[in-house]
Amino acid sequence: MKFSFKNDYSEGCHPQILESLLRNNLDQQAGYGEDDYSKKAKDLIKAKIENDEAEVYFVSGGTQANLIVISSILRPYQCVISASTGHILNNETGAIEATGHKILSIEKEDGKLCPEDIIPVLESHQNIPHQVMPKLVYISNSTELGTIYTKKELENLSAFCKKNNLYLFMDGARLGHALTSEINDLELKDIAELTDIFYLGGTKNGALLGEVIIVTENDLRHDFAFNIKQKGALLAKGRLLGIQFLELMKEDLYFYLAKNANQQAMKIKNALSERGVGFLSDTSTNQIFPILSNKIIEVLSKKFEFYIWKKMDENSSAIRLITSWNTQNEPVEEFIKTFNSEL
Amino acid sequence: MKFSFKNDYSEGCHPQILESLLRNNLDQQAGYGEDDYSKKAKDLIKAKIENDEAEVYFVSGGTQANLIVISSILRPYQCVISASTGHILNNETGAIEATGHKILSIEKEDGKLCPEDIIPVLESHQNIPHQVMPKLVYISNSTELGTIYTKKELENLSAFCKKNNLYLFMDGARLGHALTSEINDLELKDIAELTDIFYLGGTKNGALLGEVIIVTENDLRHDFAFNIKQKGALLAKGRLLGIQFLELMKEDLYFYLAKNANQQAMKIKNALSERGVGFLSDTSTNQIFPILSNKIIEVLSKKFEFYIWKKMDENSSAIRLITSWNTQNEPVEEFIKTFNSEL
């Protein structure tokens, strides 16, 4: 079996989660998220963001979180603004449009949006009522390219959105990785303050499944549960999500796991950089996109699985390597060794 | 803690499932249902229904299964026919309508549809194009009232649907309970032959979550996966569903668990019947609806949790008791003892 660097959801979950599921398995609990574990996990999260008024919901996955959040917020004629790399644009089978909403795409190399990107979109959508009304800015952190927002960047974007009557929504499928990047200066609490709504991904950071949607904006906090049920996202055994996030949150296991993923990726990044390898995107999280010669790619492919991300020229391509909460030293070192031996 | 007869999803899952999750936890697998466990579980299910051509999909819950199936099948102007007790009508927050489709409701005391119920609906929907076009018949087995279809009934309904160009869809959230009822004469294979599409529920029969959608009708088999992804139902760690159904199916654990639930319910039913108690609905599965005096209900409520289903008159109500795969003899005997002691 080759070791896979294809994604961060190749393995099951952190063993501590399975132990807790086993320990609490036969305890009778109320259904649909009204169980004690979910309540405790929600309280823990509200404490971490220091906001008792926030609403916290658990759902199963990222596409589900995105479509529920967006369809809950927007009126029929309102639309989303996203960087062209946005997951909702390219990899969710039109899930957002299926709920009736257009996504306006902004070309960005690094996957991050700033006010200057959004201004021309607002300016070109003034032909009322013949055009959709931009109302929600969708960002991801870390982005689909592994990049992250700085505190300053997020503050600017947040202020711009407020001023322009736009909601700011952060897709945090890999928020743990962003917040534990070595160059990060944001805290979870900042995210809660600077966005109107965001989610915190479990699926890609050690849970079997699960994302936590956190709603802080006042007008959005009401009636959110109806949409979760309507979209088929309310698990009868909500305990499955509650137990997992209780384990992940209670002693910051969540951040510990993300940090491991980042560190393993950075080991490879640094080793390759030292040898003069360039990267498609300057990342500090668990995704790296080294540009390698086809010959080296072929050799690495014999021992490892990964995606060839982008053909650069006749002789080289960028590959994508993703490390996970469970990536150990061994395959990382083996990868570096294989690479070095081929130079 | 009171023992709860409120539903069949109060506990976690059968321990064998957790053991398998633990055993296979760190095995790297492809995502999105392309893992080996899911493939094996699908093969096992296709073998059980003796249909290699069927398409098998795993999703997380019943509302999700219902909305994906119905929105995948129907054209915008087509609608669903359901008994008035149908789960899609009353308890799914308008999930079906949210995908654009009307549900025509037929009043039925026992929750079961037969051709004679449907004929007048077809007759009253002939004002083309001013009315929706009935195209899919939604039934559940066991029904929301605990009743089940006989083979003869399902054959009649199936033939009627074929003749009238209607698709027949069975909600099998509790299909295990139906197929292991002491009065059942249907097999899983019959269900696959007599319906166009159906699902087999795991959530209410010992899984942490999960329903298996099985598509047998030729025109419906294509492109189903797109809808599953679009509706946010494709789990990144599809292995979670694959491992569970592999355990449930490989030695008929699924049916064994359902049978236990039925038997425990029947014990209570028989004990109460002997004492002259009447029931709202004549059930043979894991739901029973005894009509009791308010006084007895009050006493039972001190030891057990259950829903008061329907007020019958000033002095009595029907309650709903649900047993599960995990209901043991002890609470059942205690319930009967408590009841008897109050007579």
Next chain:
Amino acid sequence: MKFSFKNDYSEGCHPQILESLLRNNLDQQAGYGEDDYSKKAKDLIKAKIENDEAEVYFVSGGTQANLIVISSILRPYQCVISASTGHILNNETGAIEATGHKILSIEKEDGKLCPEDIIPVLESHQNIPHQVMPKLVYISNSTELGTIYTKKELENLSAFCKKNNLYLFMDGARLGHALTSEINDLELKDIAELTDIFYLGGTKNGALLGEVIIVTENDLRHDFAFNIKQKGALLAKGRLLGIQFLELMKEDLYFYLAKNANQQAMKIKNALSERGVGFLSDTSTNQIFPILSNKIIEVLSKKFEFYIWKKMDENSSAIRLITSWNTQNEPVEEFIKTFNSEL
């Protein structure tokens, strides 16, 4: 050619409208409802309801008006309450559900809703978040059965809706007929005050096409135009609607035409009543539903077109007769004469 009592849209439009279209035909005007005629017509309507703050929009037809209004108002998980006779329930090909919203139906013989009808619906929709949230009450005046609301009835319903946080929406496809019925005690101004949003039908009262949506509720007034455009209802030559409603409104031609329709219907009603004929519904507008022997129906059918509405028994049926703004004395008298000659 037989004379048709089938509906009130068999003819073209009142000649005064065509004259105005001809007179103003080559005048260049702004598109999409920004023309002078539309502005004047809107001002006239706002003056008539004595509400300068109201928003007034013109659309082409009733189904279009209904689907725009309802989809503009409701959040995804909210639903409509309607009498079982509601046009949106039976005769609009699922147009409302196609925008994502369920309609809860209340059985009513006379097609009118009162608070007592709605209370049990609210009470049975408390299982949050598993059920849709009732949010908008849809009524029609005159109803699909030709009946009308009294001022007292509408005041009660309006107060009830306000108290229960429900919007009240009146389908006024035949509001002209309601307001000119001989037993009516409501004015157009009352309708504007007692509902949150309503429309005034032109198609069934002398226009080529067109309904006026009038929004008075504060929260609903904003951004309505976007939905009109999005649903394909914003005519490039909005002047076509503006010119028509200007003609219909400027000297109360609209009410004059509706009154004629009512009076012709009442002539037939009275003539038949005198001869002991019973009616399916006690109407005072331009729709009547006399119950006649099949033998008489057969004779009348040779000279007149009308719908057989409902079979009453082996020997008799209720028919529906509709008179229009253009129904003259001659066919009405001929109908009565033919009827009398057959007794």
Next chain:
Amino acid sequence: MKFSFKNDYSEGCHPQILESLLRNNLDQQAGYGEDDYSKKAKDLIKAKIENDEAEVYFVSGGTQANLIVISSILRPYQCVISASTGHILNNETGAIEATGHKILSIEKEDGKLCPEDIIPVLESHQNIPHQVMPKLVYISNSTELGTIYTKKELENLSAFCKKNNLYLFMDGARLGHALTSEINDLELKDIAELTDIFYLGGTKNGALLGEVIIVTENDLRHDFAFNIKQKGALLAKGRLLGIQFLELMKEDLYFYLAKNANQQAMKIKNALSERGVGFLSDTSTNQIFPILSNKIIEVLSKKFEFYIWKKMDENSSAIRLITSWNTQNEPVEEFIKTFNSEL
């Protein structure tokens, strides 16, 4: 009053249409498109395209036609491909997305699509089921930039679509102008043969309102009427559309009117070209986009209304001039004279 070159829907309709409406006004006819005029108009159109099997429907406007066609054809997970200039992308308030479908945009300067444009879109949408499935190619003729397709171009595109299992849909809001352009080599019959579905615009070519949807593809011909009704597009007085298209079609008035619009635009184009003016797009229909100095634009603005389409540099902009079926020599000559006097 300034003369307006802003669009081709500033005036009412061709007088012959009003005369016919007047002549037939009081004739009683069946509603909802079942009138004799609509039937005759449909027969005439089927004769013109030499296809008796085609289905012909009348609707009110272009956005309505687009949303009905697209939502009728596509399954939930299928999407549209359009040039970046497509009307559905920019000027219909998200009408297509509101029916649940994504539009993939292809950047094109001239507004026209060819197979080479589409191939990379198909290639980049192979990640099944994570991406939408391209299924329908939307083109307009003439395009939003006034350009037209040659027969060869349309044949190539048509063959490509067939080969790739894509439907080809032509937005013909200005199809009359395309087919009467001096450089056109397509006939209406060719359009019917080379597309699967298209519409022929009346609103922008002399009608009060109305577009004719013509369905030739076999699988699409069925049940289309349901969608027209469901989307609120079925006029009760369908005669209004039938009478208009009967007049426009019966002696080719439709093409005569379009030709006039083209010729008037070409007069201006030629006069300006002679003086060395450049154009944003090389058009042969009733839209021209001359690039003028701001100084000249200011002078012209005093006598004429038109849109400033695009700022080219500090000193010049492209303006859009649209001529119509009713544009006479006088304003055209006056425009040219004013322009010349400023050189």
